[in-house]
Amino acid sequence: MKHFLLLALWLWLPGMARALAPLEPLQIAEQFVAPAGWPKMRDYLCCEAAGQARRETLGQRIPARLRRVCQLVRQGPATAVVAVELRDSVDRRDFYLHFGKEAGTWKLLAIRNLAMTHLGPPMVDILSNMPPAEVAEYDHKHPDASHAFTLGNLRLWTSADADIAAHFARNRTDFQQLLRLVQTGRYFAPAQPAAAPTGEQAANADPAVHALLRKLFLAQVTRRETNCASCLEFVIGGKVRSTVGLLYQPTAALLPAMHPDHLIVLKPLGDGWYLYKTV
Template sequence: MKYFLFFLLLGLPQALSAHRPLEPLQIAREFVDTDGWPEMKEHLCCEAEQQAKNQTLGQQIPARLQRSCQLLQQGASTAVVAVELRDSVSRNDFYLHFAKENDTWKLQAIRSLSMTQLGSPMLKLLTAMPPAEVAQYNQKHPDANHDFTVGNLKLWIGADADIIDHFTHHQADFQKALRLVQARKYFPADTTADNEEAANTDPEIRPLLRKLYISRVTQQETDCNSCIKFIIGGRIDNTVGLLYQPKAAEVPKMNPDRLIVVRTISKGWYLYKTTSGNNRQ
């Protein structure tokens, strides 16, 4: 009898582990694995049930792509996991939003930056231009010349890792632009369109923004009027940029309906992306 109890106790931790609810990061890894996941439907809710009726995300994407998952946020009732897909020539990012139902985590929605389809053809056209055409382009577009447009497009359609790398290599200039905006008080509590226009046409700030491939600086765009946003680009409500907010408690929360990702880059600096209900991927 004592041997029976010994083996029973020995197997108890494994049994408890087998029935322990999965955490968001565990669900994400199963969901993007190439082999599929028989228990998938038990861990889906809301629109994710429609987005993955019969196959996981891992089964729907090419098997050659490497995939990695990173937990960005996990609270009492919501969580977000970033998924990077990559091969030798490309990198793409998705964001898995989770909600907790009856003490069980469920995948709620899958998000990525929408309306980027025109970016690649535009970039290909611009980078193929001979010098004479580049000169003509610069004459016609003095406010956004060839170099700026190419650099801006690369960031707009690029991977999160590319944007983070761009910020890291140019952090001193980002900090300089931020200091100028703050010192000149372009964004008071009651910011107006005139304030924003003045900031973006400032003779010292504007060249920095162009050098950094930033379309404009604003306090609009997210649900954080105390944040300063350096917008890279996008279409309609689907934008990508960098956000500055030194107080972590005031950084806006991620949600699948608007602010699909807020990703820490450096102290006070974040990468962010938005979407709208009518334009989701």
């Protein structure tokens, strides 16, 4: 009888250990966005996310045809961010899962994406279908933001992260030249407050800087989007305070922290460059 009890306990304990084993943020994300349901979902949700996903996982709400790719962006002692890309044969979309630790267990806190991008495609359609005469008239009325720039900027603003990263890679030489121009001009000196507009205005008015910004479909260079006084932010665009752009900060220790209430993602592109989004 004693041996039977020992055998039963030996068989039972590994199963219990597996049931109680904590999941890492990437594992939770993959379960949460999978097409099938997840019976244990509620054990790994907290706060805002728990209120939003009461009966179904996010994956159950997403059309089954979409492929889901999860990427761990950052994982620290108490917070983590996982990026999720949805794709099919014609489209890509991105959103971001923010995690925190509760009593030693990772839990999904919030789901974020870039807001109001649905406004972009109708504007792109209008601009793309303009006849040459209307394009000329548009350029006459908007000398600082031509038809070609506006169309390219709108497309980039609503692009998937992978497409923005590809745009950066294709134009890396121009991005580096733009960075050198801004740094050489000392428009954003260390002693200058991040909110001071004078240096920012001068930088964006510099003819060489302005020309490269327009060539790269960038709206402006600033330091006010990510609350990072030591970073340079090359803004693509956005609506209200939900923006996307490229950030430069070569010292990793000085990077701003990601947070679901502001900086929703910061993806490394190499050599101190990052793709960022705010909300």
